[in-house]
Amino acid sequence: MNTKNKGFNTKLVHAGSYDDVFGSATTPIYQTSTFMFKNAQHGADCFAGKSDGYIYTRIGNPTINAFEDAVAELEHGFGGVATSSGMAAVSTVYMALLGKDKHIVCSSSVYGPSRGVLERDFSRYGVEMTFIDTSDLQQIKDAIKDNTSVLYIETPTNPTMQITDIEEASKIAHQHGVTVVVDNTFSSPYLQNPLVLGADVVLHSITKYINGHADIVGGVIVAKEEAMYKKIRGQMIYLGGNMDPHQAYMTHRGLKTLSLRMEKAEENAMKVAEYLEKHPKVEWILYPGLKSHPQHELAKKQMKGFSSMISFGLKGGLDAGRIVMDNVHLAGLAVSLGGVESLIQHPASMTHAGMSKEAREEAGITDGLVRYSVGIENVEDIIEDLEQAMAKI
Ligand SMILES: *Cc1c(COP(=O)(O)O)cnc(C)c1O
Numbered sequence: 001m002n003t004k005n006k007g008f009n010t011k012l013v014h015a016g017s018y019d020d021v022f023g024s025a026t027t028p029i030y031q032t033s034t035f036m037f038k039n040a041q042h043g044a045d046c047f048a049g050k051s052d053g054y055i056y057t058r059i060g061n062p063t064i065n066a067f068e069d070a071v072a073e074l075e076h077g078f079g080g081v082a083t084s085s086g087m088a089a090v091s092t093v094y095m096a097l098l099g100k101d102k103h104i105v106c107s108s109s110v111y112g113p114s115r116g117v118l119e120r121d122f123s124r125y126g127v128e129m130t131f132i133d134t135s136d137l138q139q140i141k142d143a144i145k146d147n148t149s150v151l152y153i154e155t156p157t158n159p160t161m162q163i164t165d166i167e168e169a170s171k172i173a174h175q176h177g178v179t180v181v182v183d184n185t186f187s188s189p190y191l192q193n194p195l196v197l198g199a200d201v202v203l204h205s206i207t208k209y210i211n212g213h214a215d216i217v218g219g220v221i222v223a224k225e226e227a228m229y230k231k232i233r234g235q236m237i238y239l240g241g242n243m244d245p246h247q248a249y250m251t252h253r254g255l256k257t258l259s260l261r262m263e264k265a266e267e268n269a270m271k272v273a274e275y276l277e278k279h280p281k282v283e284w285i286l287y288p289g290l291k292s293h294p295q296h297e298l299a300k301k302q303m304k305g306f307s308s309m310i311s312f313g314l315k316g317g318l319d320a321g322r323i324v325m326d327n328v329h330l331a332g333l334a335v336s337l338g339g340v341e342s343l344i345q346h347p348a349s350m351t352h353a354g355m356s357k358e359a360r361e362e363a364g365i366t367d368g369l370v371r372y373s374v375g376i377e378n379v380e381d382i383i384e385d386l387e388q389a390m391a392k393i
Contacts, residue, residue, distance in 0.1 A: 004073070012256050012257075013256050015074065016071075017066065018066060026249075026253070029063050030061055031245050032245075057244075057245065064242070064243050064244075064245055067080075067249075067252040067255070068220065071210070072222050074190075074193075075202050075222040076193055078223055078226045079223060079226070079229040081220065081232050081236050082206075082219070082220045082242070082248055083218065083221065084219070085207070085219050085241070086111075086205020087205075090113075090114045091241070093221055093232060094127075095239060096235035097149055098149060100126035102127055102149045103129065103130070103147045104128070104129050104130075104149065104151075105143040105150070106129060106131050106152040107131070107132070107133070107134040108132060108362060108363040109133075109159075110152070110158065110183065112351050112352045114183065116355070134151075134153050135162040137169060137172060140172050144172070144176050148178050151173040151179070153180065153183070155187075155192075156309070158185075159347045159351070159365060159371040160369075161293065166192075166197040170200075179201065180198065182194035182201070182203075185203075185204050185209070185338070186337075188262060189204075190259055191305045197302060200225070201221060201223050201232070203219065206219055207336060209261070209338035210254065212339055213340060217247075218248075261376055262308075264376040265308035266307060266308050268375070268382060269287065269289065272372070272383060273290050275386070276310065282314060282315070284313045309338075309372070310371070311371050312369075313366065314393065317368035318346075320368075324386070325346060327389035327392045328386065329385055339373070341377070342374055342377060342382055342385075
């Protein structure tokens with residue numbers, strides 16, 4: 001079904017679908033490593049790009065392509081490339097766009113390993129890097145150099161909830177011929193479309209909101225233009241971080257309910273944030289949906305909603321946070337986010353433990369920061385769970 005001019009929810013359900021020979025209502029799982037050619041000429045034509053037949057699953061597979069097409073359409077891009085994990089998406093993009101003596105400007109408070117792989121590995125290959133607060137446009141202007149090839153933005157940042165103005169940041173980058181990459185994991189295509197705002201490449205850990213059921217690890221990259229899409233697909237094929245057909249099937253299934261899940265999670269998150277903001281034991285809270293968030297207006301401008309990630313600090317710092325994490329029963333104590341279930345975690349000792357304490361503090365990831373991913377349970381139960389855990393401080 002052609003969903004190009006249809007609404008977002010129609011695209012969620014139908015984009016990427018195709019006419020299967022048996023009329024299957026869902027995308028069949030083509031669990032195969034390779035594809036038979038009709039004859040030697042057909043095989044040669046497939047390799048020469050003269051026939052669009054499938055060759056080998058690392059290069060392309062109908063189940064994976066259906067998912068890629070759906071996300072590309074939701075993100076308003078030319079084409080999508082699905083990967084084995086969110087980090088495979090991040091490193092494939094880095095590999096495609098960076099190289100010896102190239103420079104990347106990156107948000108300082110990004111997903112821990114997205115920064116870690118630059119500092120630990122890409123530095124060994126001669127890539128230069130500058131980490132800044134990209135929510136401050138002046139810092140972007142100051143950081144861009146002659147050899148800068150990539151501006152890498154995460155917004156809202158994980159876990160400090162800083163919002164970068166994608167439109168303005170892209171204008172600055174493009175004046176210098178710099179490619180803009182946005183990690184859109186925290187918002188999902190339902191809340192924010194970076195390519196429409198001016199970015200060149202958008203990527204997701206589909207492990208989070210897109211799949212949404214905490215049963216798949218995966219990633220996807222969408223490029224706005226054909227040339228960039230081809231560059232990234234070529235890189236993925238050589239690096240080998242492709243998604244698996246079963247993974248693609250599961251993720252595509254999860255994708256179909258993205259709007260419903262995000263709406264409910266966000267509605268819950270707003271109530272949980274309001275509850276925490278008034279709680280006498282809470283020292284500070286960051287949720288883009290609250291008027292107290294320093295960039296609430298910018299969030300309203302570039303996002304259709306505020307997602308369901310909350311960071312907060314308790315009076316009594318980490319010790320108090322530990323008591324809450326050890327005493328919640330409904331919320332799971334686990335990393336990851338964006339699933340139907342509520343999860344709580346401590347970035348300084350968990351997701352961002354790989355960063356030096358100095359780098360964490362510079363990025364605003366204090367030892368007392370607790371991160372809560374609000375799920376779609378009954379919000380009274382989520383709040384009651386927090387209430388009894390906070391009573392133990
Ligand atoms: C989880 C996450 C990643 C990495 O994704 P994996 O699927 O765990 O490899 C990248 N960026 C953000 C913002 C994330 O939350």
